[in-house]
Amino acid sequence: MTRVLPLEDALLRMQRDLKRALAKDPRQIRWGMVIDLSRCIGCHACTLGCVAENKLPPGVVYRVVVEEEMGHYPMVRWRFVPRPCLHCQNPPCTKVCPVHATYSDEQGVVRVDYNKCIGCRYCLVACPYAARTSDFGERYTNDTPELPGKLFGRRAAFAGYEQRLSAEYGRRWPDRNGGSPFGNARKCHFCLHRLKVGMLPACVTSCIGRATIFGDRTDPESLIFEALGSPRLFRLKEELGTQPAVYYLK
């Protein structure tokens, strides 16, 4: 019996790739992402999947889908460019952090240590891709009225979404002592907490065009390895020398 379906969903293959990667020596893994722009239909499902996964408050977003209009009328078309943190291998954001709160881990993921971050926002201005946002402590339920009943109203909404803990970096947030991540710099972390338990990042599973390919870049059997060989491959603002681990296919 063959293990590969003739027309299997890319998610299934990536799931297998992930399992294989997790069985490796963690120091050998290099996580990466390839986003196929020809497959992205601009539905923003990845943005929302990420928001819901990480319980992001208003004004904080990890993965936006940038819409670009190309050409001149009547020869116009849209191009959709999802932009998570690109996990640069030469990241300008980590070098500017005065307290080492943000750093690249051994698997190439650029992290933020929420309990170390002093909230100076230097990394925000240093990121050339505007991939970082600051948590200003906004809440969807701020200034909303309380209504009677258990289903509607501020308290119900608060309990339903805003009080739910996010599991970023494998911990529970918000932190009860320091209040993190309020006041912190926040950004995409490749859903490390999901990877740890064998799940693909939320943006990958929610992508209905299957435009987002994720995996260990060093695994020759993986889908991402295959995609990295494409002649359509490019990286955003390559000239800056940031060497993102997130690639794009034209």
Next chain:
Amino acid sequence: MNDNRYYKILVGLAVAGLIIGTWGVANVILYGKRATALGSYVPWGLWVAVYLFFLGLTAGAFLITILTYVFRVKIFAPIGPLSAFTVLVAITCEVIIISFDLGHFSRVWRFVVNPGWTSMIFWMGVFTNAMIIIYALELYFLLRRNLVEGAQREGTPARWLYRLLSFGKTEFTEADHVADHRRVRLLSIISLPVGLIFYGINGAIFAILLNRPIWNGALTPLLFIVTALLSGGALTTFLTYIFKIDDALVHYLGHVIRFLLVVFLFLEALQFFVGYKTGMVINRASLDIIAFGPYWWVFWVVHILLGSAVPLYLLSFRHESAHAVAAACFLIIITFIAVRLNFVIPDQAVYKLEGLEATFYHWRLRTDQYFPNLNEWLVSLWVFSLGLLAFMLGSRYLPIVSAGKGEAHHVEA
């Protein structure tokens, strides 16, 4: 300024500013950064501009002490203590306003525990502390004789403070005086490289950033040094006039300020020239925001007309009059916040990724909508008022003006 009436008015203003500003301070303490109009695409706003403003004011003492004690230009000696005191007040305000800007001020201890050696902000912290230490010691040694003598004299206002700061010393000999001056000279010599690096590093915070058309470049640290000297020098000149120390000195300082203003304007013109000539959209867009954006008048009216052209005229054609020189310096100082705002905001006010403005709407994810809100202005007012109050009380109860008298004789000691 010895005039009691002015003193009372200024102290009154400072107290009123503190009371009014408390509203903003309380909001920021209660609600954190939510109480500001900052966003993620314009994460640095008014407070960073005010921080840079105070940074500039600290350079006055740097200029004076270097000229006096390193290059032995005796004429500036009488304002040594005053300018050293000004630097301490300004640097304290600088630290306070930037503390408000941090998302987690309670974690500043991490600077010591997890130093980010590659970060310019880390080095800014190191050199800010170095400057505070240098100038606190310098001021102390400049004042020590007056402190000891004042502690012994009946009727000295706030005599307990003099006693406290004398640390038990009851006699002050000429030998002590000579020794203190040697220390001051040594500290001034140390402050030359430390100060240059301090101002340069503050420029480098911005200069090293990629994809930042106005900030990025080798010119920025140099511009920071010149702007600091200009605004700090202007403040010192203005204070020399206000405290009626010596009109001839105001006249000399006027020449220095005119030179610095011309150099600054030249560098600024270079920045515009190179920026526009690159032809890069992002460079032009940022510069356009300064010159032709919704706040064009901040650049043309406040900075160019009131902060540059009028002072330049006064310093060039009316430089014989101490009054005119002081007016020119006053204009330079008060319009300097415009220079700082025009440095900090426009670079951030251009989307760095094409199309970003049309995606994921939230007002904290806009570049074109930042305007400081009431809380930000009130906190700034609070810090300015605190600085003014500290300055007024210090100038009244510490011998910072009297200690400068006769100082010139000791410069070569």
